[in-house]
Amino acid sequence: MLVFTRATAAPKIEFTSTCLQAQACLYTLKLNQAEKLIAKELRINPNNRAADYLNTLRSMLLYITQEDDASHSVFDSIKDDCLTRLSDCDPIAGYRDFLKEEVYFYSSVVNGKRGNALSAANDVRHAYNLGQDVIKDFPSFTMAKKTLGLLQSGFGSLPNTYRKLVSFMGYPSDMDAGISYLNACINDKSTNSEFILMRKEAQFYLASVYLYLKNDKTTAWKVIDDITQDYPTNTLSAFARVNIADKCKFNEEVIRVVEQTPRESPYGSIPFLDFALGKAKLQRLDSDADIPLLRFVETTKGSSYIKSSYQKLSWHALFFNDESTYYHYIAMTATKGSDQLEEDEQALKYAKSGITPDSILLKSRLLYDGGYYQRALEVIRPFKKVNFETSRERTEYFYRKARIYDALPDEKLAEAFYKATIAEGSELPQYYASFAALYLGELYEHQNNVELAREFFKKSMQFDANKEYKKSVEYKAKAGIDRLENKS
Numbered sequence: 424m425l426v427f428t429r430a431t432a433a434p435k436i437e438f439t440s441t442c443l444q445a446q447a448c449l450y451t452l453k454l455n456q457a458e459k460l461i462a463k464e465l466r467i468n469p470n471n472r473a474a475d476y477l478n479t480l481r482s483m484l485l486y487i488t489q490e491d492d493a494s495h496s497v498f499d500s501i502k503d504d505c506l507t508r509l510s511d512c513d514p515i516a517g518y519r520d521f522l523k524e525e526v527y528f529y530s531s532v533v534n535g536k537r538g539n540a541l542s543a544a545n546d547v548r549h550a551y552n553l554g555q556d557v558i559k560d561f562p563s564f565t566m567a568k569k570t571l572g573l574l575q576s577g578f579g580s581l582p583n584t585y586r587k588l589v590s591f592m593g594y595p596s597d598m599d600a601g602i603s604y605l606n607a608c609i610n611d612k613s614t615n616s617e618f619i620l621m622r623k624e625a626q627f628y629l630a631s632v633y634l635y636l637k638n639d640k641t642t643a644w645k646v647i648d649d650i651t652q653d654y655p656t657n658t659l660s661a662f663a664r665v666n667i668a669d670k671c672k673f674n675e676e677v678i679r680v681v682e683q684t685p686r687e688s689p690y691g692s693i694p695f696l697d698f699a700l701g702k703a704k705l706q707r708l709d710s711d712a713d714i715p716l717l718r719f720v721e722t723t724k725g726s727s728y729i730k731s732s733y734q735k736l737s738w739h740a741l742f743f744n745d746e747s748t749y750y751h752y753i754a755m756t757a758t759k760g761s762d763q764l765e766e767d768e769q770a771l772k773y774a775k776s777g778i779t780p781d782s783i784l785l786k787s788r789l790l791y792d793g794g795y796y797q798r799a800l801e802v803i804r805p806f807k808k809v810n811f812e813t814s815r816e817r818t819e820y821f822y823r824k825a826r827i828y829d830a831l832p833d834e835k836l837a838e839a840f841y842k843a844t845i846a847e848g849s850e851l852p853q854y855y856a857s858f859a860a861l862y863l864g865e866l867y868e869h870q871n872n873v874e875l876a877r878e879f880f881k882k883s884m885q886f887d888a889n890k891e892y893k894k895s896v897e898y899k900a901k902a903g904i905d906r907l908e909n910k911s
Contacts, residue, residue, distance in 0.1 A: 434470045434511040436518045438617040442473050449480055450620045452488065452658040453689045457481050472512055473617075475505040476522045483529040487536060488662065488693045490725025495537065502530050517561035524553035528570045536727075538763045547574060565611040566618050568604035573628040576601025576636055598636055599909055605629045626650045627663055636902045638865060640671045655683050658693060665699050672794030672830075677703040694723040698732055705735050706793030708786065713739045720759070727767065729760025734770035738785060749779075765894055772891065781816055787823045796830045803827070818848030822855040825862070834866060841866070854891035857883050861896055864903050873907055880904050 438446070445460035458481060464474040482498045485491070505526055512519040531546035554571035557564050576598045608625040611618065626646055634643035647667040651660035661684040668676040681700040686692055701716030716732045716739075723729070737752035756774035760767060783806060790799035803823055811817045825840030844859035864879035880903040883896050 434472055434508065435468075436472050436476075436512055436522065437468065438473050438615075439464060439468065439471070441467070442471070442477060443616050445474075445477050445481075446617060446620060449477065449484060450623070450659060451656070452484065452662070452693070454481055454485055456689050472505075472509050472519075472522070475508050476526060479505045479526050479529055483533055484659075486533055488695070490694065490723055490727050492725055495533070498530075498533050502526055514560070517557040517564035517567060520553045520557045521564060521567045524550050524557065524567060524570055527553065528574075550574065565607050565613065566621055569608040569621060569625045569628065572601045572604030572608065572625070573632065574601070575604065576632045597909070598632065598905060602629065602632060605632070623650055630667060634667060634670055635898075637906060638868075638899075638902070643667060644671050644673070654680055656685065658684060662693055662696070665696060669699060669703070672792065674703050674706050674793035674795070678707070694719055694725075695728065697722070698728050701732065702735060703793065705739060706789045707795070708742065708789065710743070726761035727764050730756050730762060730767040730770040730774070731764075733759060734773055738780070738789070741780070741782060741785070765892060769891055778815075781811070781819075784811075784816065784819050784823055787827070791823065791826055791830070794830075796827055799823070800827050800831070814847060815851055815853060818844055818851060818853065818855045821847060822859055825859060829862060829866065834870070838863065838866060848889075849886060850888045852888060852890045854889055854896070857886040857889040857896045858892070860886070861900055861903070864900065868903060868907065873910065877904060877907055880907075 441460055441464045445457045445464065448454070448457035448460065457477070461474050461478050461481065464471060468474070479498075479502050482494070482501045486494045486498055506523060509519055509523050509526070514520055527546045527550040531543045531550065534540075534543035534546060550570055551574050554567050554574070557567035558571070561567075605625050605628055609622050609629065611622065627650065630643045630646040630650075633639040633646065644667060647664060651657075651664040654661040654664050661680050664680050665677050668674075668680065677699055681696045681703070684693075684696060697715040697719035701712050701714070701719060704712035704715065713736055716736050720729055720732050733752045733756040737749050737756065740746075740748040740752060753774050756770050762768040762771045783802060787799045787803040790796075790802060803820070806820065808817055808820060811820050821840050821843040825837050825844055828834075828840060829837035841859040841863045845856045845863075848856040848859075860879045860883035864876045864883060867873075867876035867879060880900040883900045889896075
């Protein structure tokens with residue numbers, strides 16, 4: 424337990440036993456219990472700024488897990504109050520600025536989810552500068568490298584909206600340096616009790632860097648698998664595990680974890696887990712995939728993933744030849760929820776297009792997305808280019824086969840079908856050509872063909888006609904270019 428104070432009534436940063444209990448509740452998503460413990464600490468020690476920091480963390484976790492639109496202004500008020508109160512503390516041993524670094528980072532997460540690019544970039548600027556100051560003034564304060572390592576890893580691959588806002592800062596982007604910082608936190612030998620769970624947080628960040636920036640799903644999953652084995656009794660671990668498993672196409676793992684995740688008190692419920700379960704069951708073509716999706720849209724307090732859920736419900740109806748229900752959910756996709764997330768934006772465009780997807784291509788896509796590559800191939804293999812009437816369908820046919828062969832893997836066939844996708848679909852508004860170029864870049868990167876990899880990463884951002892998933896393509900292409908730069 425660390426205490427930094429000049430006098431009994433002076434502002435202090437003290438991780439008391441009550442604060443440590445609250446922190447443990449936060450890292451298991453027992454938010455109601457944490458709130459009571461934080462309130463208890465502030466009654467006993469009203470000047471303890473550690474409690475204010477923990478309250479900001481609680482408010483951020485409440486927002487990102489509940490997607491409750493009403494919690495936006497609540498978070499801002501708690502965050503602003505915490506920063507003001509922390510400013511009254513001495514910077515002894517680096518604790519004050521470290522906690523401010525964390526608070527600004529949590530604010531960037533909330534603002535990023537809201538779509539407030541300018542506010543998020545400003546938060547990142549504050550967090551980065553504070554982390555740098557702590558390391559400069561207190562070199563032994565290793566935990567300040569946790570958030571700094573994540574930020575340093577990803578600056579170069581920020582989407583244009585963010586990148587333009589932070590480019591004037593002159594911050595370096597270095598994935599390897601960022602990973603080194605994160606590993607320093609993970610391997611830190613400090614005996615401070617409050618750092619134990621923070622080291623687990625650093626491991627989650629490390630998994631994210633390997634997954635999203637280094638495109639290394641094997642290492643990402645190994646890291647997350649090691650630290651989330653407690654998911655049956657830790658909703659936050661389940662949340663993290665499901666997110667990474669979904670991106671790694673471990674569909675059966677998503678279903679297994681969600682079905683074992685505790686929902687009853689005192690664990691905080693996460694409506695997103697119902698969305699993840701419905702999505703995973705649809706990717707397995709389960710007949711009951713609609714049940715968790717409907718539960719999600721009925722229980723979520725937020726507006727994110729609503730459109731995507733109704734889109735998936737329409738696909739479910741399409742598979743079971745329920746035409747009236749299909750069009751009902753298409754209408755709901757167009758009118759319910761927000762289009763702030765790229766996934767919801769894409770669902771809205773789909774609903775407005777009036778295009779009914781080809782069931783063969785859709786089944787192949789969903790099976791591929793779930794990691795059922797052989798099943799996906801069996802669905803699409805009997806069909807040829809001539810079986811599809813429109814250029815859009817032919818392009819998607821090439822793209823689906825390319826993705827399947829890439830995963831199996833058969834690099835020669837994948838390369839051929841990616842190139843066919845680009846040739847057929849370069850002038851279409853759909854995303855197939857731009858993503859085909861992106862994945863060709865990754866294929867050549869895997870083959871250590873740096874020049875071709877760089878060429879196709881750049882090419883993926885140059886399909887002006889392709890209007891879908893532009894931010895995702897840009898983010899992934901820039902991450903790929905950064906990886907190539909780090910290799911050279």
